[in-house]
Amino acid sequence: MTFQRFLLRRALMVIPLMIGVVFITFMLVRIGGLDPVGRLAGPTATQAEFDSIRNNLGLDQPLWKQFSIYLGNVVRGDLGESWLSNRSVLTDIKERAVISLELLFWGVGIGALVGVPVGLRAAFRPNGRFDQFTRVLSLFGFSIPTYWLALVMIFVFFYLLGWSPPAIGRMSLLVTPPDMITGSYLIDGVLTARWDAAQSAASQLILPVICLAIVSAAPIIKQTRAIAIEVLSSDTVRYAHACGLPERNVRKLVLRNSAVPILTYIGTEVTGLVGTMSLIEYVFAWGGLGQYGLNAIISGDFTAVQGYVLVLAVFSVLVFIVIDFVVYLIEPRSELS
């Protein structure tokens, strides 16, 4: 199957999924006991003011009608306006998505870069000293609450040691952000040769990235180890030994045969990091999509919550399409399906 047809089929499969996502979030938000009207109207509002706000937002319409209007807008690419800020939800999300993606990229990237080799090494000598050591470490990574880890890191590296800047977001207050190109201060700083901005952005990134890397590396280590151990005990590796393949070649074989399941796992993990991202962004005042979503939920900003969830769903689908494609490139057995 060609890549175009694969994409087309994927897109067709995704449409009902997306309608389902839109429907479920729409309903959940509405029956979830959130009510933005009181907040918009303020403490001194009269009943008449309440009613007119309700009417403006369309909240007095029956649910099915509200839903069909919303769905119609979404299909046209309009996610609506935030009820609190009156800004376009899509614009808000676009801006923040880059910010979160930057954090996610470095965090999971470093987590995988560390986790995969560590897991492999542990697998080559199961129950050896290295394996036992990493098992304790990853247990630690599994069991620490993310926000606690973030707070402790700020406490230690900013407050006690003074090695890192304060957790006030993506850039020092003393540095002017670079001209916007991609939306990532680090990349834009480099592109516009604003080295001070790039440097500040990088130093702000370090703590949240390490935090995310720790949280994501632990399960990567565990999975990589399990996957590699399974490959090591496979007929293929047995036979490779029987053929006298040197250790170096056997390791390469194990690596290649573990690559697909490891990649798939990392993809699944990435899509499951939503909660972690929100917490980290919150603690580090990151101002990305995670924090946006969290705020929207807390304040009952219906359109923003719906937009947020929808974008996350689209993101997950994209991640899986990319992974399917990469798997297709390495794995001759696979068909794009």
Add this chain to the structure above:
Amino acid sequence: MTLLKVEDLHTHFISRDLDNQICIAKALNGVSFSLEAGRVLGIVGETGAGKSLTAQSIVGLLRPPAKIVAGSVRFEGRELTDMPDAELNRIRGNNIAMVVQNPRTSLDPLTRVGDQLVRLHQIHSGGPKTASHKRALEMMEAVGLPDPESRAKSWPHELSGGMAQRVLLAMALMNSPKLLIADEPTTGLDVTVQAQILDLLRSLVARFDMATLIITHDLGVVAHFCNDIAVMFGGSIVETGSVRDVFAAPAHPYTRDLIAATPERFQMGRAKALGGQPPDLYNLPSGCVLQSRCAYATELCQTTVRNAEVAEGHFALCHYAGRLEEQPAVKINA
């Protein structure tokens, strides 16, 4: 010089149970045999007898908790049991080739068949790649794979079981081995394909003059294919000799049962065909391992058994070897 000489090989599984007590499963208990160049030896025995374990012990493919605790394996006069892996790797796949039971899952799924053949040749024999490639095509031809050029480009998952087994045979031939070990090379295949592969194997052994160790459940295979036979039970070789001698006059009660229970090419598969449980390897009886199942067993059988030579080159591991008929009447399993 004897090509392969296995002497008093003991392989145990050593593990710890939940109470952290050491448990030992004595899976091989003093296996000895030898194989001369150009001969074909068949090892038969019921499942769990230790046939595969014998092969793995010979070429150093044991994985923990299995461990050779005593004995020696000499190949062309060199001791293999204490040879470092890197050195063993120069022998495996080169001088000693193996054909295994699950050809489809054993090949590397991410490498084209031809490339695997070439890789194996490059690793052991070196030389220009084009020569390896040529050799790969020749060997694929030799094992009867049609259209080697295009088959070489196949992925393992595209092959049928029979074709995959032919590829494994081609892999085995790549470096002109002196010894071929085939561990149930036809078990996973259709019956018709089994016969084809066996015929192929037989012609290859003759054509390339390899000493061959073939492990099987099937006495028919041994009868038609081998010069010598070794019957295994409970981790010991209970009878060895030339196929003609052993089939004509089986000297061990187990071999007798085996032959009696085996019409032409009968597939044993399970121990039940013969009746009786396999021995508990964690708790072997003293004396003969067969004693709880043997119709001839007496109290004498609880003492250590020695290999008895019943005819020239024909040995049986039984107190009454060669005189089962005149054995006294006091039997314990009567």
